[in-house]
Every structure is written in structure tokens, then in C-alpha cells.
Amino acid sequence: MEFIGTRGEGKVTGAEAVVKGIAEDGGLFVPASFPQVTPAEMEEMLGMDYPERAALILKKYFGEYPEEELLEELKKAYSSFEDGDPAPLVKVENGTFILELFHGPTCAFKDMALSVLPYLLRKGCELCGVKEKILILTATSGDTGKAALESFADKEGVKIAVFYPEDGVSKMQKLQMCTQDGENVSVTAVRGNFDDCQTGVKKIMGSEKCRSSIAEKGYVISSANSINFGRLAPQICYYFSAYLDLVSSDQIAMGDRVDFAVPTGNFGNILAGYYAKKMGLPVGTLICASNTNNVLTDFFRTGTYDRKRPFYRTMSPSMDILVSSNLERLIFELSGRDAALTAERMRSLAQTGRYTLRAEELKELKENFCAGWTSEDDTVECVYEFFTEYGYPMDTHTGVAMHVAEQYEKKREDDPSAEKRKLVVVSTASPYKCPQDVLYALTGNDVKDSFKGVKRINLLTAMKVPEAIKSVRYKPIRFKTTVSADKMFDELMKFL
Numbered sequence: 169m170e171f172i173g174t175r176g177e178g179k180v181t182g183a184e185a186v187v188k189g190i191a192e193d194g195g196l197f198v199p200a201s202f203p204q205v206t207p208a209e210m211e212e213m214l215g216m217d218y219p220e221r222a223a224l225i226l227k228k229y230f231g232e233y234p235e236e237e238l239l240e241e242l243k244k245a246y247s248s249f250e251d252g253d254p255a256p257l258v259k260v261e262n263g264t265f266i267l268e269l270f271h272g273p274t275c276a277f278k279d280m281a282l283s284v285l286p287y288l289l290r291k292g293c294e295l296c297g298v299k300e301k302i303l304i305l306t307a308t309s310g311d312t313g314k315a316a317l318e319s320f321a322d323k324e325g326v327k328i329a330v331f332y333p334e335d336g337v338s339k340m341q342k343l344q345m346c347t348q349d350g351e352n353v354s355v356t357a358v359r360g361n362f363d364d365c366q367t368g369v370k371k372i373m374g375s376e377k378c379r380s381s382i383a384e385k386g387y388v389i390s391s392a393n394s395i396n397f398g399r400l401a402p403q404i405c406y407y408f409s410a411y412l413d414l415v416s417s418d419q420i421a422m423g424d425r426v427d428f429a430v431p432t433g434n435f436g437n438i439l440a441g442y443y444a445k446k447m448g449l450p451v452g453t454l455i456c457a458s459n460t461n462n463v464l465t466d467f468f469r470t471g472t473y474d475r476k477r478p479f480y481r482t483m484s485p486s487m488d489i490l491v492s493s494n495l496e497r498l499i500f501e502l503s504g505r506d507a508a509l510t511a512e513r514m515r516s517l518a519q520t521g522r523y524t525l526r527a528e529e530l531k532e533l534k535e536n537f538c539a540g541w542t543s544e545d546d547t548v549e550c551v552y553e554f555f556t557e558y559g560y561p562m563d564t565h566t567g568v569a570m571h572v573a574e575q576y577e578k579k580r581e582d583d584p585s586a587e588k589r590k591l592v593v594v595s596t597a598s599p600y601k602c603p604q605d606v607l608y609a610l611t612g613n614d615v616k617d618s619f620k621g622v623k624r625i626n627l628l629t630a631m632k633v634p635e636a637i638k639s640v641r642y643k644p645i646r647f648k649t650t651v652s653a654d655k656m657f658d659e660l661m662k663f664l
């Protein structure tokens with residue numbers, strides 16, 4: 169499959185798209201066209217396990233990767249997930265389906281892609297004849313950082329540097345990152361919010377001067393953020409897998425449309441759902457759920473993206489984002505793949521903080537998506553009520569999506585012309601990832617200590633505490649540096 173850049177530059181292979189991460193003009197790589205999954209392949213996938221399904225999808229994008237090896241690597245990657253199935257679909261008593269994507273080594277959905285990315289990258293370098301070592305540069309709102317560290321730690325020929333907002337991640341997320349093992353890893357706090365970290369990383373990647381200083385040290389830069397297509401592609405697979413699980417458990421017939429509600433930050437997860445739809449998966453509405461940082465809700469309603477607004481710290485920190493990188497890929501599609509227009513909108517976003525869609529683009533947007541947001545109080549209420557009524561504990565990010573999904577369902581019930589459809593809520597983190605907030609939601613109790621939160625949630629819910637959470641408790645803190653956003657590059661050079 170050939171890839172093109174959203175701002176006009178670059179025709180590359182899948183391997184090159186993964187290795188480069190981002191086009192030289194700052195655009196994002198997208199497939200030249202969307203490969204289709206045929207009805208026969210859908211039937212075939214019914215009998216497959218998760219890695220086999222994922223291999224069938226991924227080989228359509230990464231045709232130059234050896235097929236058998238890809239499958240082997242996927243099997244290996246997902247074997248580290250707890251309890252066998254990496255993406256189980258759980259049916260709750262009231263008929264809601266929850267797609268649990270948090271059974272990986274760091275307990276967040278980022279593991280779904282980041283456990284596969286090292287292979288895509290290593291093989292990609294081999295296929296492209298890249299001899300230099302790779303520097304993975306990552307901005308994180310908490311979960312990408314840990315998942316990337318875990319998957320690249322002590323991998324040969326790679327160094328990884330993670331930047332996170334000093335006060336913008338949960339205590340547990342911070343602890344997970346700062347206790348990371350590995351000789352090739354670096355973790356740095358940045359004074360500012362996630363957008364500052366992300367902008368800082370993109371600046372380094374987009375600067376010729378920075379790139380050549382890094383090249384002098386023998387490295388080329390790549391990204392583990394969802395701007396990298398290698399992050400996005402493995403996420404497409406779980407939309408297919410959830411759908412197939414609905415069919416094989418007789419909840420729907422093949423061809424019925426299904427809605428998905430997704431807790432959204434950088435727009436990577438939900439974009440993968442849109443890509444699945446473009447590949448032929450019968451997806452109805454993609455429900456884009458935000459917290460108080462509701463820039464996307466406004467955008468989907470009005471067609472104007474306006475990042476000039478207050479930034480809130482919430483109890484769903486991985487969604488505290490005002491500039492969603494992957495939206496660029498969506499507006500590229502909506503514009504009829506007009507790279508010049510996309511480039512102009514991105515310039516406008518950087519300079520004035522806003523851009524506006526044309527009426528027909530907004531119409532197409534609304535045919536595929538709906539958006540909503542949830543206040544902190546409603547998130548807490550939703551997590552509490554869901555546990556009290558159905559005994560199912562969910563994390564605060566998932567709580568945001570659940571609440572938005574409930575509002576959406578209510579509206580559809582009142583509309584007699586609405587097609588009856590099953591709804592899947594995508595769960596992105598284990599309740600143990602933000603234990604203090606989850607405990608507060610479940611019981612009203614405020615505890616200062618994360619592990620006290622873990623213990624109480626365990627007593628209350630009887631949900632097993634994942635190894636990844638237990639193990640950080642007694643690990644030494646290795647990384648303590650905090651820098652301002654304009655010093656990120658200097659810090660990086662020290663590390664190299």
C-alpha cells in the first residue's frame with residue numbers, strides 16, 4: 169500500500185510511513201486509498217483469534233512485510249496480555265457492550281498498538297535500508313508514555329524519550345513512567361500541559377536543525393504518538409474484532425450496523441473506527457466523547473475548530489487535550505483529500521487558533537459522527553451508578569464515554585424513525601490506572617495514596633489487581649527532571 173501526506177508532501181511505503189512517523193512538511197501519512205475487507209474475509213475472520221484477525225487487516229496496509237512473520241509477531245505481542253483475549257467484549261446486565269482494551273502490560277488501550285509498533289518499526293528500518301539507530305520521541309498525556317517505554321525498553325538500536333506534563337497525569341501514571349527500567353529510556357516532566365509537550369515534540373521533529381543535531385549523534389527520529397500510522401493501524405483491528413464477536417455470539421447479524429462510543433483526546437482511537445468504516449465495516453455512528461475540554465464537541469456541532477479556550481485539568485487526564493493531532497487526517501478526508509486546503513487549515517490553526525469547515529463537509533461529518541461531553545460531576549455519577557446497578561467498575565475515561573453514550577441512546581429511543589442498533593462503549597483504561605478518582609467515584613472517599621485506592625477498589629469490586637500496577641509500588645523512582653517547554657531539545661541532547 170502506498171501512503172500520501174495530508175499536506176501534500178511525500179509518497180511513501182507503509183514501512184517508510186512508520187519509520188518517518190510524520191511527513192517533512194508536518195503532514196500526516198494516510199493510505200493512498202482504503203483497502204476493503206470483503207464479505208468472504210469477514211466470514212473467514214469469524215473463526216479466527218485476535219492476532220489472526222489483526223494480521224488479516226494489517227497485511228492490507230503493510231504488504232511489504234512478510235505475512236507469516238507479521239502473524240508470529242502479533243501473536244507474540246498479544247501473548248503478554250492478561251487472560252488470553254486482548255480485546256474482550258463484555259455484555260453488561262442492561263445490554264450495554266463494553267470493549268475492554270486495558271488488559272495489556274500497562275493497563276491502557278495504548279498497549280493494543282504499542283506492543284506491535286516495535287516490530288513494525290524494526291522491520292520497517294530493515295525494509296527501508298535505514299542503518300541509523302532510531303530515536304522515539306513521545307509526548308504523553310499519561311498512557312502513551314508508559315506503553316511506549318514498556319514496549320521499547322532495552323530494544324536494540326532504539327532510544328526512547330518521553331515528555332509528560334508535570335501536573336497533567338495521574339499519580340499512578342507518573343509513577344509507572346518514572347520507575348521504568350531500561351538503559352535506553354528517558355522520562356522528563358514539562359512545565360505546561362499536554363499541548364505544550366505535543367507542540368514541543370512536533371517542533372523538534374519539524375526542525376531541520378534539531379534533526380541534523382540528532383543525526384550527528386547517529387539517530388533518526390520517529391514517533392510513538394498516534395500521528396504515526398504504525399500506531400493507528402493496529403487500532404483499526406479491534407473495531408473489526410468487536411463487530412465479529414457480536415456476530416459470533418448472535419447479538420447481531422452480519423451486515424447490521426453498530427455504533428461505537430469512544431473517550432477521545434488526540435482523536436487516534438476514534439479515527440481508527442472511522443478507518444474501519446472506510447474499509448467496509450458496518451459502523452453506524454461514531455460517538456466522540458469529551459470531558460470538560462470539549463473543543464471537539466463544539467467542532468462537531470458548528471464546524472469551527474477553536475482551540476482558544478481555557479484548559480481544564482480533569483479526572484480523565486488522558487483526554488485533557490485542546491489540539492487533537494489526528495483530526496487532521498479526518499478533515500483531509502472530509503475535504504475530498506485536498507492537501508492544499510488541509511495545509512492551509514493547519515497553518516490557520518497554528519496562527520489564529522481556528523479554522524472552519526465548509527457546509528458540505530460539516531454535513532458529511534454529522535453523517536458519520538456525533539459528539540458530546542461530560543462534566544466532572546456527571547462522570548462521577550455515571551461510574552457510581554453503573555457500579556451500583558450492574559456491579560461493573562469502570563475507569564473515569566470510560567465513564568465519560570458511557571455518560572455521553574447514555575445521552576445518545578436516550579435521544580434515539582425518543583426518535584421512532586431511528587434504526588435499532590447495538591452500541592459498543594470502548595473502555596480505554598483499567599480502573600486501577602486512576603485509583604484515587606475511581607475510588608472517589610465509587611464511594612465518595614478521598615484517599616491521598618494511590619495504593620490505598622488500589623486496595624480499596626479491590627476490596628469493593630473484587631476485580632483482580634493487574635501485575636503492572638502491583639509491581640510499581642516498590643520500584644525506585646529513576647526520573648525526576650522537570651524542564652520548561654523550550655528546554656525539551658536541550659534535555660534530549662543530554663540523553664543522547
Ligand SMILES: *Cc1c(COP(=O)(O)O)cnc(C)c1O
Nearest residue numbers: 311433434435436437486596597
Ligand atoms: C489516550 C487515551 C484516551 C484518548 O485516546 P485518543 O486516541 O488520544 O483519542 C482516552 N482514554 C485513555 C485512558 C487514554 O489513555
